[in-house]
Amino acid sequence: MSYVSCALRAATPRCLPAPWRSPRPFSSATGPTAKKSVPYQKTLKEEGSGTGEPSRPLPPSAEVVVVGGGSLGCQTTYHLAKQGVTSVVLLERDRLTSGTTWHTAGLLWQLRPSDVEVELLAHTRDVVSRELPAETGLHTGWVENGGLFIASNKQRLDEYKRLMSLGKAYGVESYVLTPSQTKDLYPLMNIDDLYGTLYVPKDGTMDPAGTCSTLARAATARGATIIENCPVTGIQVRADNFGVKRVYAVETAHGTIQTPCVVNCAGVWARALGRLAGVHVPLVGMHHAYVVTERIEGIQNMPNVRDHDASVYLRLQGDALSVGGYESNPIFWEEVSEKFAFGLFDLDWDVFMQHIEGAINRVPVLEKTGIKSTVCGPESFTADHKPLMGEAPEVRGFFLGCGFNSAGMMLGGGCGRELAHWIIHGRPEKDMYGYDIRQVASVSLPSRRFHHSLTDNNRWIRERSHESYAKNYSVVFPHDEPLAGRNVRKDPLHEELLRQGCVFQERHGWERPGWFNPRGAAPVLDYDYYGAYGQERHRDYTYNRLLGDEYTFDFPPHHDIIKNECLTCRNALALFDMSYFGKFYLVGPEATKAANWLFTADVSKAPGSTVYTCMLNKRGGVESDLTVSRISPGDPASPLAPAFEGDGYYLAIGGAVAQHNWSHITAVLQDMKLQCKLLDCSEELGMMSIQGPLSRVVLQEVLDTDLSNEAFPFSTHKLTTAAGCTVRAMRLSFVGEMGWELHVPKADCVKVYQAVMQAGARHGITNAGYRAIDSLSIEKGYRHWHADLRPDDTPLEAGLAFTCKLKSSIPFLGREAVEDQKAKGIFRRLVCFTTEEKVPMFGLEAVWRDGEVVGHIRRADFGFAIDKTITYGYIRDPTGGPVSLDFVKSGSYELERMGVTYPARAHTKSPFDPDNKRVKGFY
DSSP, X not given: OOBHHHHHHHHSGGGXXXXXXXXXXXXXXXXXXXXXXXXXXXXXXXXXXXXXXXXXXXXXXXXXXXXXXXXXXXXXXXXXXHTTXXXXXXXXXXXXXXXXXXXXXXXXXXXXXXXXXXXXXXXXXXXXXXXHHHHHSOOOOOBOOOEEEEESSHHHHHHHHHHHHHHHHTTOOOEEEOHHHHHHHOTTOOOTTOOEEEEETTOEEOOHXXXXXXHHHHHHHTTOEEEOSOOEEEEEEEEOTTSOEEEEEEEETTEEEEOSOEEEOOGGGHHHHHHHHTOOOOEEEEEEEEEEEOOOTTOTTOOEEEEXXXXXXXXXXXXXXXXXXXXXXXXXXXXXXXXXXXXXXXXXXXXHHHHHHHHHHHSGGGXXXXXXXXXXXXXXXXXXXXXXXXXXXXXXXXXXXXXXXXXXXXXXXHHHHHHHHHHHHSSOSSOOTTTBTTSTTSSSOXXXXXXXXXXXXXXXXXXXXXXXXXXXXXXXXXXXXXXXXXXXXXXTTHHHHHXXXXXXXXXXXXXXXXXXXXXXXXXXXXXXXXXXXXXXXXXXXXXXXXXXXXXXXXXXXXXXXXXXXXXXXXXXXXXXXXXXXXXXXXXXXXXXXXXXXXXXXXXXXOTTBEEEEEXXXXXXXXXXXXXXXXXXXXXXXXXXXXXXXXEEEEEEEOGGGHHHHHHHHHHHHHXXXXXXXXXXXXXXXXXXXXXSTTHHHHHHHHBXXXXXXTTSOTTBEEEEEETTEEEEEEOOOSSSSSEEEEEXXXXXXXXXXXXXXXXXXXXXXXXXXXXXXXXXXHXXXXXXXXXXXXXXXOTTXXXXXXXXXXXXXXXXXXXXXXXXXXXXXXXXXXXXXXXXXXXXXXXOOEEEETTEEEEEEEEEEEETTTTEEEEEEEEOOTTSOOXXXXXXXXXXXXXXXXXXXXXXXXXXXXXXXXXXXXXXXXX
């Protein structure tokens, strides 16, 4: 019998033959090895699976075809049928669960550092523990044994306390335990190095075969068709009369199904399936493993354990444990086999050994416990460790539900429901930012998450996927940045700002200014894989050291540097490089018709006007906030004023959400079949913003135009010259000060920048980054899309009713939903809170009103001008009534941060310059 301790000794390099001491390669092209068993009493594998005829005849057509019979495929099919789509077909090339689902550990933890994921997990738990048993009379295999998060230091426990506070807003029961209380709960645990733990009593485990077979039973009872042994061989795509590519049919070895909608739930095989339709699916396959022990006396009924600092989890498996985790040197599966079904790899103990060591430290009895079996199978991983979901940008009707980073079981119920709603109604019910494939570089698929230049960039995908995997158990700090996949997209001022100490952030491949280090340059170096795979780690890496200095839940050590950037902007002026902003032109004969429908505000004004507006979905949720400027035709060769026929609009959009905006607008234009074009000039134009009381004085020396209030009022723009270069100047502010944006051809950016800095030198101008923007904008009450403004928030709830042209008769997308909400009342509202105590907050804090939890904080920062912590969060009335301004004003509030409550004041107007005098030039 092999013991866990023997495995650890066997994996120690000094005991291994010489060949194993050489650096291990990145990847393995090996296929499945000899048959092995997983620790479940039942799987859906049968002799002869994957051969012969399909399990039932193929229908000639279907409303939706789901490809892949794992957790996501079964959940999506079930929820489509439950929401009324009876003509849905699930195609599985072998048997249900045969890809990656069958060997999954099946853990479900209710608390994650994301409010969206907490909601998704709650639905999965409800489906497997309540809905399916009630609907089918079958047991899914759900076991509610609780979860225990281990903290070996204060930072880790602080992270868990943040989760506990967030959980209170969602009714998730959890408790912080002392080491002795933990020992009482889990007598076999070593508590000598414990700082504390977080106990979640209603966490549990799912059985993959039991869950998926029950889902299949429930889906077929509602009219869905599930066909096994039917591999997909092709996706037919046809272009409509406007050249838009759309799904037409699914081809299999046994026939063709005509359908307008395909859902790619193929897991590790999703990339290959995407290629059949001409869709890029940015994920990679990796080996992911756990071992199953022999029987352990006294382990029965113990909670599952996550010891993040030791990079190990311990899953209760009857009277044994499954032991696994995330290592820094995972094996990439390069050549994904089409015939891989119910297969496993040989376990590489050299890779897995780190988990064994952590497991023995936490539960010492494991040292003398036998290993019953090893389970090493493929899993798919993504660049941001979040799943890929939503409609692909390349082909309409081709949806993704894949790349779940070994969390497909626990996220499956929530994501399956949202994906079904997405397919039926055009949007998910919840905010899925960070999941939507069309949210460039965020969390879903190419369409909105990742820029099109990244979704087929194998180096970028590999580097980022590796780092996300390796850091999966790391503490999630508010200001962390990736080291992988950097320097892909640089703006024209990058080298200039780098020399001046710019510490860059990464968003959607762009390097954007974060803050400025007075001690000099901090370049981002090529990715070193944290020393894995024989790579040499960087030494004296300034950028990495500066990131490490901010690994805290206290005010960061660079707090005063950012304070100086903010207060210089408030008292003199600052220059912000915003070149990474998305910059689009909407032009053509029907551009105004499109603009009227797309934008909530009335943008059909005279050329020279600029309007702040939102874009909504059909349900009235905010898809974007942006500025839209009416323009006149110009030179065909000029990125500042292109030639066009009809009307033209210039759109400036936050760079982190530019791809999401592009995809949303494109989809609307395609659906409306309008005669207009959307042009992307983001790479051709730079953008710098000069903000502060002295901005007019300085820019008047640089710009060849009158900047007085009368000649250049707020919310207008014009073409002018700066340092001999033509620029588009816009009088706008995103920080609450008088200021102008300069939109500049990229070849002229350095020249214009140097001219502004030279003119501003005697007035005390400073460079400032996005850390300062975050502080200044929240102080003024400006919204940030994806933080305090998301697709499941409406303008009325977010305090943006002024952006909606409701007093006009002009229809716009989402208007009916907004008018309906206005008539019925607002049942949640975004509220600003400040605390007298100077305590750092970062979001996810619970909001208490008169002794009851009424919401949680979405966004938080420190406001240096008012010298207070500022937060924004949505609140509800616990009685279910509307949330009026009187309701907001009448309550007594506290904000719970890491289990400690702090008195807070609610504001119905911005706490800084509530009368908007400064942006209009009145100081």
